Amino acid sequence: MKTIENQVYAFSKDNEPCETVQPGEVLKFKTLDCFSNKITGEDITMNDLDYGYDVANPAAGPVFIEGAEAGDVLVVDIYDIQVADEGTVATDDHCGPLFETTGYRTKKIKISDGMADFNGVKFPIDPMIGVIGTAPDGEDVIDGYVGSHGGNMDNKLITKGVRLYFPVRVPGALLQMGDVHAAMGDAELCGTGIEIPAEITVKVSLVKGFELNWPVLETRDSWYVNASAQEYNEALVNASKEMQRLLMGVTGWDPVETYMYMSIQSDVEINQGCKPCEVQLSLRLGTPKLPQFPPLVPQP
Helix, strand or coil: EECCEEEEEEECCCCCEEEEECCCCCEEECCCCCCCCCCCCCCCCCHHHHCCCCCCEEEEEEEEECCCCCCCCCEEEEEEEEEEEEEEEEEEECCCCCCHHCCCCCEEEEEECEEECCEEEEECCCCCCEECCCCCCCCEEEEECCECEEECCCCCCECCCCEEEECCCCCCCCCEEEECCCCCCCEECCCCCCCCCCHHHHHEEECCCCCCCEEEEECEEEEEEEEECCCHHHHHHHHHHHHHHHHHHHHCCCCHHHHHHHHHHHEEEEECCCCCCCCCEEEEEEEEEECCCCCCCCCC
């Protein structure tokens, strides 16, 4: 199994691959926390960091997948996420609905036997990957931002046992990932979960020649389209159009029937919505699996 330790700070078609692998290989990505492990104690806050291009949200990679071409789909199976024994939660003066009263503050969270301890309140961790995706074919996208390539989706369902599908837009796909959280609530209100270094074990596969416009997540029971935009309504339109298109492709229903079905069976959930932070709003639109029809995305 190959181990990926190189860190990059943007999704870019110009990033030099740190490793080349074949479809079907299992890989281990060693990741830093979203602060590049620079917040070592509660006396250090985000205000003390030069929280720019070379600090925020590092991602391990990128990995070149042999045979991946523009128009394909990269499939990533999340086998395991192992986290460190201490994570960090931090606030700043421009993120989340209560930003005006928050300021800069850091809290360290101990992790032991799968439990986090917040002021004596213990709860089970559920490690998830905040940043994961492929390279865009246009301008670079900083790791802290989100888009149709993936990136900083901050979807708390991206955890052990799920499968992700990404559009391939450049040769080799250039997969990278990082920004693991030991736990995070939907919307990530103050802008951070329990940020933590981690080791992620995944398998990579390909689906050749299938149109995918936004990343798709498959869980045991449901399909989710992940979409984003500066404003909620635009993000919702992006996700709805893609889910409608994928459902029509397997059911044969017309657009209105498909839209009706989505209205009675699909759920909209906010991944990250910590405005006025400049990062786009990220959401997921989920639909239960339809066992009488083929999968929404072909299987590798």
